Amino acid sequence: MSGMKLKFGVAAIAALLSAGTAGAKDLTFGYVPASLEYPYNVMTAKGFEEAAKKAGVKTVVLDPRGSVEKQGNALDDLLSQKVDAIGFLPLDSVVAESFVDKITAAGVPVVAIAAQVGDPQKRDVKDPYPALSALVATDNYKAGYVSGEMTAGVLPKDRKAKIAIVQGDPAYAVVKLDTDGFVAALKKANANYEIVAEQPTNWTPDQGEAVCQNFLTAHPDLDVIFSQADDMAIGCARAIEAAGWKGKLIATGGGSKLGYDAIKAGEMYGSVCTRPLLLGELMFKAMQEAATDPKTPKGRFVTYDMPPITKDKLDDCPEKW
Template identity: 80%
Template sequence: MHTLSQTRSTKLFGTARPLLRSSIITITTALCIGSVQAKDLTFGYVPASLEYPYNVMTAKGFEEAAAAAGVKTVVLDPRGSVEKQGNSLDDLIAQKVDAIGFLPLDSVVSESFVDKINDAKIPVVAIALQVGDSASRKVTEPYPGLSALVATDNYQAGYVSGEMAAKLLPKDRAAKIGIVMGDPAYTIVKLDTDGFKAALDKADAKYDIVAEQPTNWTPDEGEAVCQNFLTAHPDIDLIFSHADDMAIGCARAIEASSSKPTLIATGGGSKLGHDAILAGEMYGSVCTRPKLLGSLMFKAMYEAATNPDTPKARFVSYDMPPITKETIDACPEQW
């Protein structure tokens, strides 16, 4: 896939629902209880595509948590195909796994996937991205058929980026801002932008969004988009990227240009993003922890598979502090 600046470590929204904690120690301790049961369990995970480091880290967190609990795992890579993702989920249902996790490729189509898994009486957890249309469903209110949605709260992540940006914009005029978007098929793209704008508006910042362009989440696309921005708007003040990956490419475009806008991202925490911040190529980003998400996904699956009284439609998230040169150690994963 913080309050207005930071959330609790891991949160569940709903009436009288207990909090899950994001501590790996807590996860491991909880899973050791009932380890006899774990020996007989098999969990399946279908990411969107293992082509991307972020998704690879979700799988790594999932598999490491499962190994610590003695649970067998099956990871199937649909390679970015919605049809293959559906087929992979069908395969896991046929194998009669004890719980299924998946990273949705298409939020709306995924509703039918969840319904089918529910019909098979298998607990299902979505990770990173919403199931259901984001226009009618808040990320903090997961699709009812899910045991849990384990995800970054992207609205709040965008908000943290906006808070950073508001402090850097000129005060005597309307700042010119460009937004390097992710793939608009992902619900998080709108959430990132909405949160970013909300923080600017809350700070009474003067700004105009002079350019917005989608990408396929890659550095090369980020570089191409930023080249377009800088050519069309050489006096642009700030560029906001929806992920570290595009920001890395954008930094290359800025380096080759006479324009020197401030560069801020969300979806941060990668090793390349950390290096860019330390080198002064990017001002800051917002901590994203895909490996922790994978661990939390496993924990939600385990609870649902071993305790039939576990509430459904839980939302699980984690802290997302801003990352700058001064706070670089606040985001430990560096995926």
């Protein structure tokens, strides 16, 4: 059953969360996000805790504050507390393998959320690390692909277009997946383009602004800037305004309140709907299934639909995190 793919629509979530709660009051689940410094991660924790509260399950959330070492210690702490299931947002996809192996060896179900476990160069996101009960994640390749489709639609047709990419933290597998999907969509559209600049960030608006300043100084004739998250795009929009640039800013990892406002105001052309609150709910459900039914298969991939967000489709993405 490894690699089983599950996709949930909004209507199914309430029924899933209300089902199979017998004995739930005796359960305690732990969650270790990457860092609660970021709104996206905060929303995953909120979705997890709200779903657990509805089901009568106790929760423990430990914040490693962006440290891989602290994340490992937090997971050990949860094991010592004898929680019934563990969820975590991996800070380092490769190191995360050892975390999962240790938790599994202790007989505790473990679910990864939002980020891949295992070397992304060797493992497809839809084929989760087999020791995981589930990987609950945005299909980032698909998210990048949707951004690429939007980009292909706005590129000039009479010449080779110039594109720059504001990347996330390269330690995250989603960075490569976003770029791979983005490029695949452009190639399928037979777009005439060149990626003239790429630069990593730590996912923050300030770094997004700094990177875009660099891009626009070195390449003032850019046609599109692709940001791998709303957060950097918000900062990038400030640099764009200061430079008076007239190209298109397109992001993925969208759906935030600030991103919504930026698209509405015309500061950003479009983004792709990502739903961290829903991911937190789905992580809880995957943990609940594994903790209450020993026959639950491992290696499941759980995801959701990701529509594009443009000025005329703002309400297609219900979360505004």
